[in-house]
Amino acid sequence: MRHLGSFDYIIVGAGSAGCVLANRLSEDPDVSILVLEAGGKDDYIWIHIPVGYLYCMGNPRTDWGYSTAPEAGLNGRTLAYPRGRVLGGCSAINGMIYMRGQASDYDHWRQLGLAGWGWDDILPYFKRGEDHYAWEDEFHGRGGGCRVEEQRLSWEILDAFRDACEEVGIPKTKDFNRGDNFGSGYFQVTQRGGVRWTAAKGFLKPAMKRANVEVLTKAQVSRIRMEDGRAVGLDLKLGGEDASVDAAGEILLSSGSIGSPQLLELSGIGNPQVLSKHGIEVAVENTSVGENLQDHLQIRTIFKVKNTRTLNQLASNIFGKAKIALEYAAKRSGPMSMAPSQLGVFAKSDPAFETANVEYHVQPLSLDRFGEPLHSFPAITASVCNLRPESRGHIHITSADAADHPEIKPNYLSTENDRRVAADSIRLTRKIMSAEALSKYEPVEYLPGSRVHTDDDLAKAAGDIGTTIFHPVGTCRMGADDGSVVDERLRVRGVAGLRVVDASVMPTITSGNTAAPTMMIAEKAASMIREDRRVGG
Structure with a gap:
């Protein structure tokens, strides 16, 4: 087995959230960062031409190729469920719409007991990440990694x-x-001069110029290793070969609302009834993992x-x-x-x-x-x-093999x-x-x-x-209650040194498209992670 060494921060997934994390955390030159992306490089021409989403969705070069279970509400139909599998993640194949949602969405999060997640709290993080083509005011920012333009x-x-x-x-x-x-x-869109602007272009590529960042593609994580209640490393397939890496600091799951709960369950963090069906030993019992799936x-x-x-x-x-x-x-x-x-x-x-x-x-x-x-x-x-459906579904593993797609039931x-x-x-x-x-x-x-x-x-x-x-959001629900998957600082309950940073942490879905809120979550998470490191939390 190939050993990749030890890093202060290991980011699992180079999608919208993972790219932002890599950029912001690497601003501290004294930390080492490894980014693991299961997909390949973003060198496919159709990623960059806006209409190319037609050739990226359903394409194994850029899409995981998921599908839902048969849905009773859809009269027994199944749906293709595209998710980005490439540097940039879903920002490389999505609809490019920049949409934050409503202030009341985030104020509701704060009312649920999530301190620091109200509209006034998170607006600065939206502004920090934005590079708006025209506006710089109390609501919009310039100079961030997310370019926003008119169509x-x-x-x-x-x-x-x-x-x-x-x-x-x-x-x-x-x-x-x-x-x-x-x-x-x-709609205003994440484009620059008529070309798709991905999180990889805006955040990850600048970070890759720094000496403290390493990015590996074709790296699919299969398990989080834990010792004495702490996440200490990862097992993975790198280019099809077994590999491992150690975490000197924290592991940050940014694999999205499908990938993050899947990896938690593969690692023994989840509902014992789900894990036992696939012969996985329970490390941390949490029946909320994979639940609370919401979608538009x-x-x-x-x-x-x-x-x-x-x-x-x-x-x-x-x-x-x-x-x-x-x-x-x-x-x-x-x-x-x-x-x-x-x-x-x-x-x-x-x-x-x-x-x-x-x-x-x-x-x-x-x-x-x-x-x-x-x-x-x-x-x-x-x-x-x-915008605010009451229906709730789940995402759960179908085997102990990371290569097998989980069940998606919205x-x-x-x-x-x-x-x-x-x-x-x-x-x-x-x-x-x-x-x-x-x-x-x-x-x-x-x-x-x-x-x-x-x-x-x-x-x-x-x-x-x-x-x-x-x-899709919500499958690693953030909450003030002990039954949530992560707390308000996105730390996985019951495991030290492990956080989830992506759309899966949303307790309730935002009133609009979810790419911009996902990047905001990563902006705020990076600030919290850096603060916790400084105070030794």
């Missing part, structure tokens, strides 16, 4: 959708990231339109595709610079909600599912998701309230599409179909057309 395209039909939203009481906004994201606007289920409503252009027509033949490619080559603009979703809308499915409880991702295109051809007719997709639409929000969301979409601002485009509902009206039928239709929007 480099516009669509008449999307502008009309914004006007329609305004007609039904949803105002226009220029900034979703000031604590209240109610309104409609074009998007209901992909589609409307045929007339008298306007959509991507369905523009990319319908080789000449149109060539024109699109030439525009990107010359200007880094146009459809190849597109995020998967361009227009965002945050709204209330019912006026009784205090803050926006649903989010729209509106696209000037339609298709049966990502990776399949665009429809032959002009259309738009107005995907809508419940339990979508498993509560009455989630089904009601789904039905009301479709009704709200129909109301928007019926507004005067869209009348000249003569919209006709294609999915789920205008014949579907009752609550039960709409909920069933949501199960037929709903799909993940790739926001």
Whole structure:
């Protein structure tokens, strides 16, 4: 077995969180840092071209290739569950949307007893990591590793959708990231000059120039070694060969909401009933590991339109595709610079909600599912998701082998309230599409179909057309209670020298896309880790 030596900090996973950790912790020159990434280098061209997500999701070069268990709420369907497996992690294959969520999300965390996690507490960490193209004020920062820019395209039909939203009481906004994201606007994205900007580019690559940082790819960790209640090292496969490494200080799990609970369970930290099924000896009993899975289920409503252009027509033949490619080559603009979703809308499915409880991702295109051809007719997709679902699922190992994918069971639409929000969301979409601002485009509902009206039928239709929007969180829940997986400083309960730093620690899901909150968590974690080291905690 190859021994890799000893490091002060070992970071497991070079995704959005791991890249930030490597950058911030390596600012202290007297510590040594090892970053272990199970995937490969980010040298695949389609990572960097924004539309390349179509070629990265489902591609074993960049994606773990997970899928869910059959979902009762989705009428027995399974879903592909993309997760980045490359330097940069999900930031290399995601939708590039920069979205923090709502102030009330984080104030709720503080109300749960998590000191230091309220909106006023975490806003400085959002600002620290941000490099905004235009704003530097009380809400936005410049000079951080996360570049945020406007999209480099516009669509008449999307502008009309914004006007329609305004007609039904949803105002226009220029900034979703000031604590209240109610309104409609074009998403700002993690790009620089029409090129995807990943966490690896913004945080990890600068850190790799420092002498105290080492990064290894094709390094899949299989077990955390523990002695006398402390995490002391890792066993792993490096390029397919057995290897080990020792931790002089701390091990930081940043493998995401699937990888982090999986590794805890493989190491004997978890529910004894789960571990015993796979012959794993219990080191630390914690029945919360792998539980509390939350995700945003998007209901992909589609409307045929007339008298306007959509991507369905523009990319319908080789000449149109060539024109699109030439525009990107010359200007880094146009459809190849597109995020998967361009227009965002945050709204209330019912006026009784205090803050926006649903989010729209509106696209000037339609298709049966990502990776399949665009429809032959002009259309738009107005995907809508419940921002704060009550449904809870789990992620648990299926064997004692780290190479075997865990079971992913989100339990979508498993509560009455989630089904009601789904039905009301479709009704709200129909109301928007019926507004005067869209009348000249003569919209006709294609999915789920205008014949579907009752609550039960709409909920069933949501199960037929709903799909993940790739926001799994919560499986290593942070909490003030002894039953949580990590405490408010992200330390794993019952094990010294071990923390989890990624989206899995969220006690409740944020009201929006989860990449920016994940980087914020890592920014705050790095500050806490450095502080604890200084005081000897």
